[in-house]
Amino acid sequence: MTSPVIEVRHLSFSYEDIPILEDVSLAVQKGEFVALIGPNGAGKTTLLKIILGLLPVQQGEVRVFGKPPKYLGNLRHRIGYIPQLPHFDPYFPITLREFVLTGRYGLIGIGKRPKKTDWEAVENALEAVHLESLGEKLLGELSGGQRQRALIARALSTNPEVLLCDEPTTAVDPKSSESFYELLLRLKEEGKTILVVSHDVGVIAQYVDSIACLNRTLFCHRRPEEVISQEILEALYGKEVAFFHHGEIPHIVVRKEKGEQ
C-alpha cells in the first residue's frame, strides 16, 4: 500500500494555552474524498491550516506528500486550497479571470509576470467549473454559487492533486451547495484527493468516501453509513441536538428546545 497523501499523527495544538486539538491522527489516501466534520469550535479549520502550513505543528507529526507542510517547497503547488467564501471582500476590484490567476501567483514566482501558459491554465480552470463565459465579470458581480465555483477554479488553476476545502458551502443556497459537491465528486473521479471541512454531515455524507469526526480529538474516521448513527453523532455534537433522518441520512441537526423530549 502506498503512503497516504496526508498523514497526521498524534497532533496537538493549543492557542494561548487553550487546547484546540488533542492527539489527532488521520490519514487520507490518494484519490480519497474525505469529509472532516464536527461542531463549531471543534478545531476543523485549525487542522486544515496546519496541513496547509499556515499554522505550526506544535506537537506530533504532519506529512503531506511525505513531507512536513513547512518544507513542501514546490510540492505546495500540488495542493489547491478553497477557503470560506465570506473570507473575501466581494467588492474587491478584480475580474474573475484575474482572480483565478491569483491561484498561480506562487507558481509564477515572486516578481515575475504571468506567461501565456498561465492564462491558458486559467481558461482551463474556468472551463472545468463552467464559468468560461464570465471571465471579464467582476468577483462582486457573480452570484454566491458562481463565486463558490470561482474559488474552485482558483484552486484548480495549478492543476493540483489535492484539494483542501474549508466549509465551502457556508453562505450559499442549498441548490448551489449540491452542485458544488457534485463538482467535487467529478474532480474526485478524475483522480483528485479531496478533504472537505464541514459542519453539515447531512449533505456531505452522500458524496464522500469517508467521514472523519473531530471535536478537539478525532474519535472516528469511517465510511459515511457507519458514522451517521445516532450514537456517533450524539457523541460528536452532544446530547442537546436532534437529528431528522431522511432515509439513512440525517439532514438536519438542531439544538433541542429546553424540556423537549
Add this chain to the structure above:
Amino acid sequence: MSLLSLGFMQRAIIAGCLVGMLCALIGVFVVLKRLSFMGAGISHAAFGGVALGYVLGIHPTFTAFVFCILTGLGIAFLSKERRLKEDTLVGIAFASTMAFGVFLIGIGKVRNVDIFGYLFGNILAITREDLIFASLLSGLVLFVLFVFYKEFVIVTLDPEGGKASGIPVEAFSYLLVTLVAAVVAVTIRLVGIVLASALLVLPAATALIRARTIPQAMLFALLNGIAVSLGGLFLAYFLNAPAGATIVLLGTGVFLVVSISSSSPRQG
C-alpha cells in the same frame, strides 16, 4: 510676471505632480487593505522626526522619513507579533510621536522652526533637495510597485491564500507599510503632517468608486491625484489661501461629487 516663472511655484508644481502620483498609486493599496488610519498615524509620526532633525542638525525631511518608516513598521510588527489591535497602536503612535516632537523642540530650545509649515504644509519651503529626494523616491516606489505588483495584490486580497501558495506575505506587508511611510514623508512637504494622510486616501478612494480593476483604479487615482494637487496649488495661489488645505478640500470635493453621482458606491 508669469505665475509659472516663479521659482517656488515651479518647485511646488513638480512636487505636486510627484506627490499626487505617489499618493495615488500607493493609496489604492492603502484603501483596499484598510490602512488609511495607519497612514494618518505614520504622517503624525513625522513631526517627531522633523523635531529630531532640527535638534541633531540633520535635514528634517530625512529624519522624518526614517521616523515614519520606523513608526509604520513598529505598528505593523506589534499588531502581528503581540496581537495588539492596529487602531490602538496607531492611536498611541499618533499622540506619542507628536508629543516627542513638541518635547524635543521645547527642551532643545530650537528657534526659527516653521512648525506651522510642517503641520499644514508650506509650498514656499519646498527646496531643491526636497525635489531631488521626492524624485528618487518616486522612481524607487514605481519600480517596487511594478516589480511586485501581483504580490501586493495577493497581500491585499488574500494574505492567507498567498501564504498557502508559498508567497512571503508578511515580508510584502512590511514592504507595503515601508512604501506608505516613505510616500507620507515626501507628502508632508507639500500639504503638511496633518493633511498628508488625506492626500494618500482621497484620490484612491475616489478612483475605487468607479474602477473595475486595480490597474484601472491606479490610472484613475493617478489622474485625480495630479489634477487635485495642481488644481489646488493654482486655486490657492489665486485665492491667496493655504495650498495644503486647498488641495485636500479640492480632493474631498471631487470625492463627494463622484460618490454622490455614482449609483453603486463600492470601496470609497
